[in-house]
Amino acid sequence: MYTIPAGLSHDQDLVQRIEKLNAIGIALSAESDMPRLMEMILVGAKVITRADGGTLYTVADDKSLHFEIVRTSSLGINMGGTTKRAVQFKAIALYHRDGRPNNERVVAYSALNNETVNLADVYEDNGAGFDFTGPRMFDERMNYRTRSMLSVPMVNHEGKTVGVIQLINKQGGQNGDVIAFEDDDIHLVKSLASQGAVALTNKRLIDDLKALFDSFVKTIATGIDEKSPYTGGHCKRVPVLTLALADAASQADGALESFTLTEKERYSLEVASWLHDCGKLVTPVHVVDKATKLETIYDRITLIDTRFELLKRDAEIVMLKQLLETGLEGADAEGAVRNYHRELEDLNAERDFIRHCNKGVESMAPELKERVKAIAKRTWCNSDGETVPFFSEDELNNLLIQYGTLNADERQIINDHIVITNKMLKSMKFPRDMENVPEYAGSHHERMDGKGYPLGLTREEMSIPARVMAIADVFEALTARDRPYKDAKKLSESLSILGKMKQQNHIDPDLFDLFIEEKVYLPYAREFMDPELIDIDEPFEIPGYPFDME
Incomplete structure (x- = not known):
């Protein structure tokens, strides 16, 4: 008993x-x-x-x-x-x-x-x-x-x-x-x-519902990355960098001392970083992947090349007619041949120049634009026997793009992905402890000076996690090796550009300083960058960063 x-x-x-x-x-x-x-x-x-x-x-x-x-x-x-x-x-x-x-x-x-x-x-x-x-x-x-x-x-x-x-x-x-x-x-x-x-x-x-939700989130991110071979991995890399900087900020002293990150808040930020580009699901592939100014579904530089070949053929025909029909001999014949070769040289030079402009690797100075416009004055005979301008209006406008490869309409389409991201995420019924996901994800293109998009928010109007993701998104883009319009930059160059963005009030200054002080960039670089591009492992003189050389 x-x-x-x-x-x-x-x-x-x-x-x-x-x-x-x-x-x-x-x-x-x-x-x-x-x-x-x-x-x-x-x-x-x-x-x-x-x-x-x-x-x-x-x-x-x-x-x-x-x-x-x-x-x-x-x-x-x-x-x-x-x-x-x-x-x-x-x-x-x-x-x-x-x-x-x-x-x-x-x-x-x-x-x-x-x-x-x-x-x-x-x-x-x-x-x-x-x-x-x-x-x-x-x-x-x-x-x-x-x-x-x-x-x-x-x-x-x-x-x-x-x-x-x-x-x-x-x-x-x-x-x-x-x-x-x-x-x-x-x-x-x-x-x-x-x-x-x-x-x-x-x-x-x-746990099962969370696992299902996580897999759904990552499936969306995978779909975005797989949609374009040139941005493949972006949606997977941004969360790594976002969480690394957020963790450092939650343990920091000084200006960020009051910032804390609970387990649930950290999870919300992780979800937001996976979904930050979900609006790109509806962005046309040929715009996302536009590697050259003339690219649409295909690169129209091939059409331009063909027209140059037609002009060279026409020049040869003119020369041969002069020789055959007028019976030029001696010095006159040699002059016609020289004119023909001079025309070939001009056409080849113009073709190479247009090819270079098409890549969008440098800003278009006024004299470069004038040269493009001069070439545009040429004409060619199409398959219907019509004499038409050498460039169509759309081709000319694209070749005159000031920076990069996107024209104004295409850049707006790209920028609209964040509007669609906000629309998609705000339509989702997030639980109360995840209600900040749309704000975190939808603000990564905002600037501290209010000149970003889509809402033109200032630093004071953005949460710290949103500011964290803005830095992560930029740094990933700078160091990415899979973009069609640029080569991957060295680590030192990427940090210098980031420092200039701090000086321009583009990114959060306190988070940038922490990014450098705690070397948040270094583990990320070792995991995702080519070794030959990691040219520093200690802080150096970076624009906007008060580094004491002594």
Whole structure:
């Protein structure tokens, strides 16, 4: 018989244990860490039954029971849960190799049949024919005596067994003897097992939904990267840099001392960094990938080359006609040939010049634009026999692009991706603790001086995480080696450009200083940049950075 603690009646003792059960149930509903949750269930079961030992098992793939938490107070055994000591025991199969249920093991029997098993003495009270080879081996090795045992299945609201609580050796007889588990113990543990099953199921459901959401987010990012071979990897690299700088900022002193980043806020920032370019899903590929000024679905420089070849052919025809029809001889013939070759040289030079302009690698100075316009005055004869301008109006306008390869309309299309990003993200029903995702993701093209887009926000109107992502997006673009319109820059050059952007009030000055001081750039560079481009590993004289050379 169980000896009730001195000064308490049976009812008072039961009330105390029920109160402990209620307290455990309340704690379970608030716990989000799975190992700690399982530990609370087992330790709680031990406390309310005064069991010396216990094990919590979980069902894995409906095929086996995994040891999650193991405790034996008298032996000082503490494995699993928050102990950081892994449970070394092998999983228990629920079925034999031939498919028969493993009803010989008590814990497997409980799981398979949703039945509670209560044994006063495992070695003597074994009419069910259970196999206690495992407990015997444990007892011999540890100089222990397993006696009373209680196995209670953890059944969730769907009637599915998600685990088993097994308790060993109830303490409470005279002189601390081991006694059998009583009906009150069974009722209390069943109640706890039911609450625990619901808590575990809810936690797994939350984890599964989070895993599904994460995979969906990364699928979108992968789709964006795969859409263009020239920006492939951008959506995967920006999160790495964003989180690295955000983590550094959350630990910084000085101007950023008040900035903190909770686990949930960090997760929101991670999601935002994966989705920051989701609007590019609707951006035309030929605009995203536009490597030259004349490129549309294809690079129209080939058409220009063909026209130059036609003009050279026409020049040759003119020369030959002069020689054949007018009978030029001697010096006159040589002059016609020289004129022809001079025309070829001019055409080849103009063709090479247009090819160079088409790449958009340098700013178009006024004299360069004038030369393009002069070439545009040429004409050629098309397949219909019509004499037409050498360049179409659209071709000429594109060749005159001041910077890069995008014309004003195309640049607006590119810029609109952030508008679409905002529209897409604001249409999503984020939970309350993730409601800042649209702001984080949708502000990475804003500037501290309010000259960015799409909203023209100033530094004071942007959150620190949004400012972090703005720096990450720029630095990734500077160092990327897969852009069609530029070569990957060296690390020193990229940092210098970033420093100038600080001076121009483009990026956040405090975050830039931290980026340099803590060398946030260096691990990223070592992972994603070509080794030959990593030309520094220490801070140097960077524009906008107050580096003390002494």
